Amino acid sequence: MYVSCFLGPTGRGPADDLPLIDFCIEMGIEADKAGFALVNVGEQHFTNYEPYSDPFVIGGILARELERAWFGTTVINLAYHNPIRLAEHLNLMDLLTRGKCFLGVSTGHLPFFSSQFGVPENYRKETAFQRLDVALAAIAKDSGDPPLAWRTDLEQGTLALRIMPIGYRTGHPVVGFATNTDATIAKAGGQAWPVALGRYNLVESARRMKVYRDALQAAGHPQDAVDECLALSSVTKAIVIADTDEQAWQLAEKQLRGFMNFTCSVATRRELDDTRSMKELWDDTVPGPVDISHNTFTAPEWIQASAVIGSPETVARQLRAYEEAGICHIDARFVYVTSTPPKHGAASASSPTRSCPASAPRRSPVRRPSASVPSTASRRRPGACRGCSGEPCQGRHAAPPGWSTSHERRDRCQPVRHRRRPRRRRPLDRRRSGTGRRHERCRRCRVTRLLPQHLPPTEPGAHRMTASTIVDVHAHHLPERLGQAFTHLSGRPYPLRHKEDHSRRLAGLDEAGIDQQILGTCAIQPYWPDAAAAAEGARVANDLYAQMCAQVPRFHAFGAVPLPHTDAAATEAVRCLDELGFAGIGLGCSADGVTLDDPSLDAFWSALDERSAVVYLHPGVRNDLALGVSEYPMLLGPVFGSPPRKLSHCHDSS
Template sequence: MYFSVFLGPGVRGPAEDRRAIDLGIQQALEADEAGFSAVYLGEQHFNNYEPYSNPFMMAAYLAPNLRRAYLGTSVVPLVLHHPLFMVEQCNLLDQLTQGRAIIGMSGGRPRQGRTWHKHDLSSEQRSRLFEQKLDVMLSAWAHRAGDPPLHFATDDEQGVMDGRIMPYSYRDPHPLYAIGTNTPAKIAEAGRLGRKVHLGPFDSGHAGGVAQLYRTSMEEAGHSPDVVEDNLRWLIHTKIIYVGETDSEAWDVAERLLQGPMVMVPWLKRDPALEGMPLRDVYRMDPGEFAPAMGMPESLPAYLRRMFVIGSPETVAGELAAYEKAGLSHLHARFIFGDLDVPDVFQRSFRLFTQEVMPRLGVDVIPGPSAAQVRPEFRNSR
C-alpha cells in the first residue's frame, strides 16, 4: 500500500494555533522517515480548521526538511484563486521539491468563498469556473518564453500575460496535479482525460465501485497501462485514524477526542435515540444511506463509518486491507483531530500505526521524477 499523511488539525481558538502547527511539522518529519509517500496540506480561511491556512507557505517550510515524501495540497479551492498566480505557486513548490509536488484542486464546497463573493455560486457555476481556471493554468504551463502573449478569460478575470511564467516548473510540462472530487460523473470525466483524482472519505462498501469507475474510464479512453497504474497509485482516499494497543483502549481515547473541535460536524442528522450512546456502539449500527457528498446530511453512523478507522493495530490493518482489496491502495490518513490538550495521544497512535499497522500491510513508496520527466533546462541540476 501507499500511505500519505494529511495535516488537518482543528483548534478551539488562536491559543492553540502554534500547538497545532508544531504537531503537524513533527508528524510530517516522522511520516517522511517512516516511508509515507506524501505529506498533504489543506487550505482553510477564517475558521478553526487547519490553522496554518496557506498550504503553499507551509509546504515551502517543509520542503527542505523532507527527504523522500512528496508535498501535496488536499485540496486548494481553485475558484478562490487567480489561475496565473496559482501556476506561479505550484511551480515554485515543484522547484523546491525537485518534482515531488502534487497539487490537489477542486471547485470548493457549497457556501465556501463568501469573502471572495462566491458564497452563492451554484454547483454548476463552481464547476464552470473551476474548468475555466484550470484551462488557463494548462495554457500557462504550456507557454514558453518567446511565445506570443497569452490571452485569458474566465468568469472572474481576464487579461494578457505578456512575458513568461516564473519560475518554470521542475517537471515537464507541469507539476503533478489532481482533481479533488467524490462525484461519480467528475471521477469518470477525470479518468477519460487521464487526470489524477483525490477522493475524500468513502465507506468500504462503495470504495470498490469508485475505483473501478475510475479505472474503466481511463482504459476505455485508451490511456496506456503505465498512465492507468500511475494514476491509480495517486488515487488517495481519506480516513481519520486512531490506533490503540487494544480496540477498547483506542475507542476510549477516540471518544474523548471526538468531543473536541471541528470533528462532529454540523450537517449530521440529529437522532435523539443516539444521544449519550457510546460512539463505538453507534459505529457498529446500520448506517442507512450515505450522503452523496461531504457536507450533505447523513446519519451519525454513516458519518463515523465513512470517516474513521479506530482500533488495535490488527483491527486497523484489517479494515484498511479491505480498501486495498477494493482497489484503493493509497491511504490519505489524518491522525490529529479533536482535543489538542494531550498531544502525546496523537504521537502514540501515529507510532503504533507506523510500527505495527504499516508492516502488516506492506509499504510502497512513490519515487520522484525520472530524468525524462524533468524539464530539459533542469536535468543537469539533479
C-alpha cells in the same frame, strides 16, 4: 498499499495557531522518516481547522525537509485563487519538491466561507474548471510565444511573458481532483489525473474507484501513467489506533466525537444530536453504500464512512479489505484537536484532546496550552503564567480532558518569555561559514534530476539516488591492488595505498551527512602509449570498481577509459555504461599529450553523446602551457590543461 499522512489539526483559537503550525511541520518530518508515501496538507480558512491556511507556504517549508515522501495537497480550493497566481504556485511547488508533489484541487466551495474573500454568489463549478484551464495554459506558455489572452466568468487578462518559476516536470506538475462526484472522477480518469476521494465506507469506496479505473482504461492511457494515477489516488480515512480494540474505542470517544460535530457544523451548519457512544454508532450498521458528501448524513453514517478504529491488527485487517477492493492508497489523518464545533463567525474555545499515541510523532514542538487561554496573551508581562490570565502563578493547573499522567510535566505553568527560542542546530547544508556566506558544499552535490519512479519507497533503507539524495561526486579511491596492476601494465610506479576495508569511509559519509559516493580513478588514469596495456588497465580498474559497488550499495563509479586510443576508449565506455551500470565516465584533462577536444577523439565523444552520458572532468595542469607564474608550480597552465580557446570550443560543442 500506500498510506499518506494528512496534517489537519484543529485549534481552540488564536493562541493555538503557532503551536499547531509547528506541530504540523514536525509531524510531516516524522511521517517522512516513518515511511509514509505522501505528506498531505489542505486549505481551510476562518474555522481554527488547519491553521496554516496556505498549503503552498507550508509546502515550501516541508519541501526542504522531506527526503522520501512526496508532498501533496488535499485540497487547494480554486474559488480562492487567481489563475495566474495559481500557475506560479503550482510551478513553485513542483520545483521545490523536484517533481515529487501531487497538487489536488477542488472545484466546489462553501458559499459562507468564500463570501469572506469576496467570491460572488454566481461562482460555479464551471468557473473553477476555467481557472484551472487558464493556469495550465499559462504554465505551457514560453517567453517567446505570442501573448496569451485568457478569460473566465469572473476575470480576464493577457499574459505576455512566461510563468516564473519554470516547473520541474515536463508539461505541468502532477495535478488532480479532490472530488465526490462521479462526473469529475470520470473527467480525471479521462485526463490521466489522480483523484483524492472523500470519506466513504468500503462498498462506496470500491464503486467510486471502479468509476475511476474504467475511465482510465477507456481513455487508453499508457500503463505507466495508469500506474502512477492509481498509486496517487486515495480514499480519506480517520484512523484511531491503540494497543487493544477497547482502548482504541476509548480514544475514539475522546477524539472523534468533537471532530464529527465539527465537520458536520462546517459542512452542513447543523449539529448532530446522537448521544450514543462511538462504538454503538459503529455497530449500528448502515446497509449498502455510505456517502457523507450530502448534507443529511447521520452519525452512524459518518463514523462508518470516516473512521478506521482498533488495535494494529484490527486496523491492518480493515485496510487490507480496502486494498483487496482495488484501493491502492489511503489518505490517513491521526490528529483531532477539537471537542466542540465553532460557531459561524466566531472562534472556538473548546478544550483539545490528545492525539493518538500510537500514531502521532514522538517528538513535537507543540507547547500545549493549559485549559484556559486568555485573549490577552500577547499583552502579558514577562513572568506571567499562560493559565492564570496574565498573573504570576506558583501552582499547577489541572490537565485538560483526555490527557494521561504521562503528560503531567507539561501541565506546569509556563511563564511567557519575551525573547526568541533557541535556534535548532542547522543541517550541514544550511550552516554559515565564518565569512557570513551560506555553506553550499553539500547542497551542490544534490542530484537534481528526477529519476523514473512513481512514488518513493514506503519503507526506508533502500540506498538509491532520488531527487533529494546527497552525493559525493569527487571520491578518490585507489586500492593497492589497482596500483600493482597499473605498475605491471605500464612499467611506471603507482604507489597506491588505499584500504579496501570500507568501514572508515562509510563512517565518514555518515558523519558528513552524505548518502552516496561516486568512486573513480580521478587523475590516475591509464593514459599510456601502448593501446593494449591501456585497455587492459582500464578494464582492471572498472572491474574492481564494479566489485566494490556490488558489495556496498552506497557506492557508484565513474568508469576509466584508455585514451587517447579512441576505439578502445569508446568500447570500454560502452561497457561501463551499458553493462556495469556506472554513473558516468571520469576523464583527466588530457591524455598522453592529447587534449580532450582533439578531432581524433570525435568517435569517442559520439559514443557518449548517443547515451547522453555523464562525464566527470577532473581538474589538472599542464606545465607546457605555462602562464608565467614560475614561482607557483601548481598554478602553471590552465586548471583544465587546455588553452582557453580550446576550452571554450570544447564547452560550446558539448
